[in-house]
Amino acid sequence: xxxxxxxxxxxxxxxxxxxxxxxxxxxxxxxxxxxxxxxxxxxxxxxxxxxxxxxxxxxxxxxxxxxxxxxxxxxxxxxxxxxxxxxxxxxxxxxxxxxxxxxxxxxxxxxxxxxxxxxxxxxxxxxxxxxxxxxxxxxxxxxxxxxxxxxxxxxxxxxxxxxxxxxxxxxxxxxxxxxxxxxxxxxxxxxxxxxxxxxxxxxxxxxxxxxxxxxxxxxxxxxxxxxxxxxxxxxxxxxxx
Numbered sequence: 001x002x003x004x005x006x007x008x009x010x011x012x013x014x015x016x017x018x019x020x021x022x023x024x025x026x027x028x029x030x031x032x033x034x035x036x037x038x039x040x041x042x043x044x045x046x047x048x049x050x051x052x053x054x055x056x057x058x059x060x061x062x063x064x065x066x067x068x069x070x071x072x073x074x075x076x077x078x079x080x081x082x083x084x085x086x087x088x089x090x091x092x093x094x095x096x097x098x099x100x101x102x103x104x105x106x107x108x109x110x111x112x113x114x115x116x117x118x119x120x121x122x123x124x125x126x127x128x129x130x131x132x133x134x135x136x137x138x139x140x141x142x143x144x145x146x147x148x149x150x151x152x153x154x155x156x157x158x159x160x161x162x163x164x165x166x167x168x169x170x171x172x173x174x175x176x177x178x179x180x181x182x183x184x185x186x187x188x189x190x191x192x193x194x195x196x197x198x199x200x201x202x203x204x205x206x207x208x209x210x211x212x213x214x215x216x217x218x219x220x221x222x223x224x225x226x227x228x229x230x231x232x233x234x235x236x237x238x239x240x241x
């Protein structure tokens with residue numbers, strides 16, 4: 001099931017994402033005693049994290065039952081300003097009582113291939129389909145249509161065997177580590193948060209254009225068993241029919 005939810009602006013987008021996080025956490029914990037979530041980087045998640053770590057939302061989550069993972073990571077140390085882990089640590093993890101043993105970062109200070117292999121093994125150990133899958137995977141979308149670190153015309157788009165892979169991005173001249181569509185499309189819920197006028201053209205192509213996932217990788221996200229929700233602000237949705 002795919003759903004498109006439109007909100008007014010970036011603040012409303014962050015709040016809608018935070019409320020969806022809380023609702024999904026409550027449901028998952030009620031159903032099977034824990035909540036597994038993969039976080040993403042970006043400005044909207046930063047705002048969302050701050051909302052989750054403060055009143056009125058912070059006390060609505062049983063944080064000791066939350067297990068945190070990441071959808072992708074840059075090849076930088078964990079204390080680097082560009083690190084997705086570091087952003088989440090600053091804005092959320094340092095402010096809520098999640099046990100350290102339940103925070104599973106990508107070890108991006110290691111060689112990308114080594115780090116990706118290790119994270120893939122961790123995901124295999126923690127999630128054994130078809131009975132075990134992420135409760136929620138949070139994603140953003142770049143103005144080029146990429147999501148996680150699945151960039152246009154890169155090798156990770158074709159990865160079918162592994163749960164996590166190292167992906168060289170020529171236009172950025174750098175390596176990224178990313179979970180693959182195999183993992184994302186097995187999730188119970190996938191939530192895109194997309195804001196800003198610079199995303200409008202790509203969003204239109206992804207949602208209403210021809211199927212061309214090599215150019216618009218976000219089109220690869222089609223959960224097999226779960227929900228797919230696009231939360232978009234007015235600026236990003238301005239070209240949608």
